[in-house]
Amino acid sequence: MSASHTVLYRKLRPKNFSDVLGQEHIVKTLINQLKSNRLAHAYLFCGTRGCGKTSAAKLLSRAVNCENPREGEPCNACPVCLEILRDASLNVSEINAADYTGVDSVRGIIEESAYPPSSGNFRVYIIDEAHMLSASAFNALLKTLEEPPGYVIFILATTDPQKIPATIHSRCQRFDFKRISGAVMFDAVRGYAAAEGIKIEDEALRFIISASDGAMRDCLSILEQCASFYFGEEISLEKTLELLGASDISVFFALAEAVLKADMGECMSLIDGQACLGRDISGFARQALSHFRNLLAAKVQQNGNISVSASGETIALLREQAARLPMSLIIRGIEAFSELLGNLRYAASERVMLEAACVALCRPEAAGPARAGGAPQAGEEQAEQIGELKAQLEELRKAVRALSEERGKPAEKAAGPPEKKKAADKRKLRPPGSAELKKIAEGWAGFTGSFSDGSKELPIKELLGKSRAAPDGGRLLIIVEDGVETLVRARASAYSAVILPLMAEKFGVSPETEIEYVGASEYKTRFDEPAKPRERTAEEIARNAEGLLGIKVELKD
Ligand SMILES: [Zn+2]
Structure with a gap:
């Protein structure tokens, strides 16, 4: 947010x-400490950004120094309070560790703290983003924290308490600030807006609150931005969405509906509509994620309280939609959009990525390796490795056979001790249909070259422009050089509907297939410069066989 x-x-x-909003547990403890005069000399305020840590620290700095405190509260009227409120007190210092990470700034504080305060009772040092201090700065601070002068109070505020060294941590009294809930923020900000003469619709305010994710500072910044842009006008939801480049929530209800119906065309039109309005793509993905998250809440919190900041009307709509969406689809939506958000920053075209994610969400079974349903599972990786090993093994078998034929000996002779031979024989049994698969693989170039530029086959032609096919167990593995655009991939994810009939037409069979995308360089090494088994020496083949099959191979002339 700009300054x-x-x-x-x-x-x-x-x-x-x-x-102070939403931090009753902390406020109560601090008031008790102030009233009973049992203050700590070092505090650690932890919590997410914008939840009120620095505000509470400043308040505490007045409360401990006020000339006329009442029930622990500062009067905000005495000279000392006024001086601190003007940021003009020499006894209250606020430093941001993100700007001054070094040991020198801490040394300055320590030297200064040798002198009692000129006015008021305490010298208060507020260190924001304290986790950013360097190791030497923490070390310098530690000495003072061990034996602090009675008139010094340190308040360390941090969003990342785990980065505070344990030695510092153990000398501080820790308070954990909670994220301010949507309902608390709504009431408070509506009050502020009214007091400032800012007219804003409830729905617009709710949107601003959800966009600021529990950070009061962000929420007020956006409100102020809207108020200055639409000065004197009532701030409507539409105007807020316009200013923030965000999409109306109805778009996400429609998107979830399209996903439920597996209507890829509708997904594309929705995205197109938002793109035409100039909506920000990563913002759209974030809102879509938030919608699926709200659906999840509506699904699991069917009765009573629901942890969604929205109007009663919207919550009713969420409940209605969530009831019709299967849980697995909601979870897949959350996974797809979180993954998309992680990938968008590297994307050449954000819009294409968004489209591909939505389409893949509609057709998870056909999306192949490019699907949006989370990171590849360990099982998938293993399957891939097994596939590679199988291919290597097949290559090796061919080579051994070829070599044996050349030498005029049966292949089995090279396969070592008789007790291991049976196992090797067993592995040689081929699954049925392998002859047909082999035929398809051999005729693959002719097959892919035969596609017309007709609209039905065009995506397939684009996709399979640089591809090979190989039998893989009982399936046909189609290996594609991965230069294809994500959109083509997504469209081709429905390839089985088009390619299988074509394959049946040409080869008379319709095998189970899988597409594997490999990088350009890997594709080149696999196919453009194939290792020629026949040229390998018998020694090499024997050693390779030993490694792969775990058998001893003896070579006889
Ligand atoms: Zn005062």
């Missing part, structure tokens, strides 16, 4: 503990 839009946030920083 010009933090005015409202600074203005609305809580002046009293009773104004």
Whole structure:
């Protein structure tokens, strides 16, 4: 968020503990400590960004120094309070460790803390983003934390407490700030908006809150941005979406509906419509993710409270849609859009990636390796390795046979001790139909070259432009050089509908197939410069066989 839009946030920083939002557990403890004069000398405030850590630290710095505190609360009217409120007090220092990571800034604090405060009771040091301090800075700080002067209070604020060294951690009193809930934020921000004379629709406010994900600073920044852009007008949901480049929630209901019906065309039209409106693609993916997440909440929290920040009307719609969507589809949606969000930053075309993810979500069974349903499983990787090994083994068998034929000896002679021979024989049994598969593999180039540019076959032609086929167990493995565009891939994910009948027509069989995408260089090494088994020496083949089959191979002249 730009600095010009933090005015409202600074203005609305809580002046009293009773104004702190959603952190009742912390406020109560601090008030008790203030009233009973049992303050700690070092605090560690932990929590996500924008949840009020720095605001609470500033409040505490006034409360400990105020000349007329009431029930632990600062008066905000005495000279000391006013000085701190103006950021003009010499006794309250706020440093951002992200800007001053070095040991020098900490040394400055330590030297200064040797002198008692000039006014008020305490010197308060607020260190924001404390986890960013360097190791030497932490070491310097540690000495002071071990034996702090009675008039010094350190408040370390961090979003990442795990990066605070244990030695520092153990000397601080830790408070964990909670993310501010949507409902609490809604009431508070609606109050702020009214007090500031900003007119905003409830739906628009709800959208801003969900976009800011529990961070009050972000929420107020967006509100302020809307208020200055639409100065004097009522801020509607439409205007908010327009300004933020976000999409209306109805689009995501429609998207989930299209996915449920496996209507790929509808998915593409929805994306097209949003792209025409100039909506931001990664924002769209984030909103889609949030919609599927809300559907999940609606599905599992059927009665009572639901952890979704939305109007009653929207929640009813969510419940209705969630009831019709299978749980597996909701989970797949969440996985697909989270994965997409992770990949978008590397994407050449964000829109194509989004389209491919949506289409794959409609047709998970046909999406192949490019499908959006999460990272490849360990099982898939193993299957791939086994496939490779099988291919190597097949190549090896051919080579051994060829070599034996050349030498005029039966292949079995080279297969070592008789007790292992049986096992080797067993492996040689081929699954039925392998002759046909072999025929398809041999005739593959002629087959792919025969496609017309007709609309039905065009994606297949594009996809299979550079491909080979090989028998793989009882299936046909189609190996494609992976230069094809994601969209072609996604379209071809429905290839079986088109390619199988064509294959049946040409070869008279319709085998189970799988497409494997391999990188251009790998494809080249596999097919353009094939290792020629016949040229291998008998020694090489024997050693390879030993490694692969775990058998001893003896060579006889
Ligand atoms: Zn005061």
